[in-house]
Amino acid sequence: MQKLLDVLASGIHDSKNQLFLAESLVAAYENQHQADLGEVRFAIENAASRLSRSLAAYRLLRDGAQLAIVPVIIADLVDEVALAQRAHLSKQGLRLALDCPVVDAWPLDRDLIADLLNNAIQNACRYARQQIRLSARLDHEILILRVDDDGPGFAQLPPASGIGLLLAERIASLHQHQGRCGQLLLGNDSPLGGAWLELRLPT
Amino acid sequence: MIDYSKRRFLVIDDQAQARDALRAIAQTIGAFSVEFAANYQDAIYRIRNNTPDVILCDYLLGEGRSGQQLLEELRRFNLLPDESVFMMVTGEQSYEQVVSAVELVPDDYIIKPFSPDKLLLRLDRIAQRKAFFGSYYREKRRQNYAQALAILETKKQSEAGRPYRFEILRQQAEVLLASGETTQAEQAYRQILDQHAFPWAKAGIARSLHAQNRQSEARAAIDDVVRDTPHFFDAADLKAKICMAQGEHATAQAVLDEVSRKTPRNYLRKRLLAEAATLNGDSATARTMMADVISNDSMPGAIAPADRLALARSHLQAGDKLSTEQLLLGLRDSEVQNFTLDDQASYAALLALCVPEKGRARFSGLRPALLDTALSTPARIDVIRAALGLNDPKLADKHAAQLMAGDEAKKIFGNLRALYALHGREVDFRELQKQAALQRIHHEETPPAA
Structure with a gap:
């Protein structure tokens, strides 16, 4: 089970890094062209949140889950x-x-x-x-x-x-x-x- | 609102694309000067040479290194003033588990992806907090601990301090511990635990108890922390130190061996592992660890004479006199002359043991000083070993008696007994032990002077 969790976590981590690259490119474009692409960034962050939420659900719905307080x-x-x-x-x-x-x-x-x-x-x-x-x-x-x-x-x-x-x-x-x-x-x-x-x- | 165009940023990440992404975000919030560090060494070099105002550091740095380890080394070697901002950047949710447990934390951490606005919000808040604690940081840096504590107490009572009440309590506990007020430090950590069972506060209690030489209580506290938060590696180090103080060297070595495998580039931990292995009689592991430390710990000025002497000691313990000799005679005379008395004592003792014809005269020359001075524990043990070997029971017994009467008696008991046994002096050692025990009872029965 732990191994599966590690595989999932690693895949999600990679995806979030990619999404961060995308968001930084969008932010740089907005900065250069005085544009507002807030909805694009919002969609990117939402996608990342859903990935994180799936991982959190898998981790927390098991026994012995720990919070980071x-x-x-x-x-x-x-x-x-x-x-x-x-x-x-x-x-x-x-x-x-x-x-x-x-x-x-x-x-x-x-x-x-x-x-x-x-x-x-x-x-x-x-x-x-x-x-x-x-x-x-x-x-x-x-x-x-x-x-x-x-x-x-x-x-x-x-x-x-x-x-x-x-x-x-x-x-x-x-x-x-x-x-x-x-x-x-x-x-x-x-x-x-x-x-x-x-x-x-x-x- | 802070003008970030005047602040110096350092972005630390081993991935080029990720560095560019962080720079783009920093530029969006107004940063003009953004430097890069592609690896751990480069980061240390840049931070030492020109301290940045804001560090954005990825958690995973490659080559067995992490941003957390970098942060710990920067704090331990005082390379980063409290006024600089260290922000950990991570896509790894597991970092939250680390940051909620450990004692050495960044100013904040932020999970990727994040918007420029979110970074700005976080940096502004850190700036507010640092402004709030500014006067305290200055006194702490000057080691005016009483004044630093007084400032914290005033802040704790103030309305403006309410959002920072945990940080104030944490700083109070740390300053008390650093200034040797270990009973008060313990109380301060207990006050934090009343609010929530933070692992770092439990470890703080164990640290305070360890410093008070209340080892069984310290052990019970730290065992809980290590069991519940296995990613809190410093807690494992502390457990090992407590185990050593209790004379449980095999347990100490096993604990350190396990965490050291997970943190292969942490050389402070490898030094500790070498110490545990030496006490445990495992000279092979001690040699491997100290050789690794000396070849690979590239923190500037990190390799101290004590490290070379530790390696020499482990060579000697392994029966390899040739390597001991090569190492000791490889040290320049001018260097040895600048050693502290502890290191000079160890050097002379180890040399006298591996090449008597070269070392005996040096050791005899130091003898008057050695008879009259309180030495560090490793130096005392080296002196005892040499004195026993050179048939100088007076010098050996004097240091052995002092060690047995001291706080580290349990830690070194097994090693001392073995040394005395090697020279057929078990009976004398038992007598020393008896005297130390009587002295202790006498000491405890004597009421403290009014």
Whole structure:
């Protein structure tokens, strides 16, 4: 099993290096010609994220999976997700609102959580009418990261479980603190009128 | 917003295309001066000669080297000021596992592919953090540890310090450890562990306990870290040091042998492996390792007299007097005269053992100094070996008694006993051991002076 994982990881690593070459060429072209090829770069980064997500799913859905926990400044995490998504959303006519009153750093797996939030916003983007909101707050020693939209909501709750959702639930539950596990919650009664997704991490 | 056109960038990657890609991204955010390093040596050379403001370094550098190893060497040899930015660039998600575990971390890491905007965001944040810690870096560099700790304490209490609370705690623990405040360092690491069980903080506790000579507790702590994070190689080094302090030389050697295979170009680790092998009586491995270190460790100024003496010692231990002689007599007199007393003692002792007619006079000349001075442990062992061989029991017993009474007694006990046995003096050694034990009990019963 480990050998198969190594083969997959190596192939994905090579592909991501190639995608980075592509993105750097696009960036250099934009720089020289004052062009905006943000959507091309967005597609390249999306392809890389999906590769990473597949590998993460394979790795994390097995027993004995380990996260890579580092202290993360929550406002920085929110800004970074916004940076990755905002231009693409605005091309779709959607606005991304941010609300992050959390000042401190918290221990979490930065890349997995960022990917989870990016993916949640991408899903919301398919249904939202005008607005998506990404927020972070603390509630009784729980860090809550939340994505709201103003779309029609999930057709059914719980929604049909795809790999993204399965992985998100696993990532949540692997974040543990003093015997408490993280949780992933979904609902349809967002103040914006549509669906919401909440990642609740014990701190 | 920072003007990156005035900052000097260094891109380190063994692949030409990848270097071009990183340069293109750096230029997009405004960089004007972007230098390249195609390999490890080239990188060290450029960093030493003209320290860059921003280093973008790929994790995989080829030839058995990694960006992580480069970073560790730069930090250990103080080649990189805290003000310079070291950003690890990687397509390997496995690097996240490394960076979340180890003690020596880059300022940040970024996973390929990434946009110029994302790099800019990350670099701006690092700049903010470095500005926040600026006054602390200056005091730390001057080794004004008390002042550095006072600055950190003030920062910890400040509102602006809230996003950096883990970094502040980590720096406090490291400074306490570096300044020898090992009990306080242990407390600081425990405070971090209350927040999250970071492997580097557990290793910090093991390091603090090791420095306090609380070896069994240190061992229990480090065993956990090595088991849970096998890619945290420095933890394996620390485990080996603790094992050696406990006298478990075979375990130390096995641990180092395993990680050394995974990091074939890490010469500090090979030195440690040679030390463990020597203590373990495996002179063949010790010779191979030290010969490799001396021929291949190309860090400038890395080969110290102690390295040549370690190789000479392992030749001698293997019974190869000819190689020992060649190596020792190959050292220039002017060089030997500039040795520290520890190295001079080892040199004279080893020479006296392999070529008595040439070495005996030098060793006798040093004898008054050797009788009166506290030497390093390897030098003491060399002196004891030579003194026993030259029938000078007074000199041998004096150093043996001091070693047995010291913190490293368990580490060298087996070797000393074997040396005494070789000269038919087991009974005398047992007496030395008894005296040291009595002295220890007496010392422990004496209340500390008020």
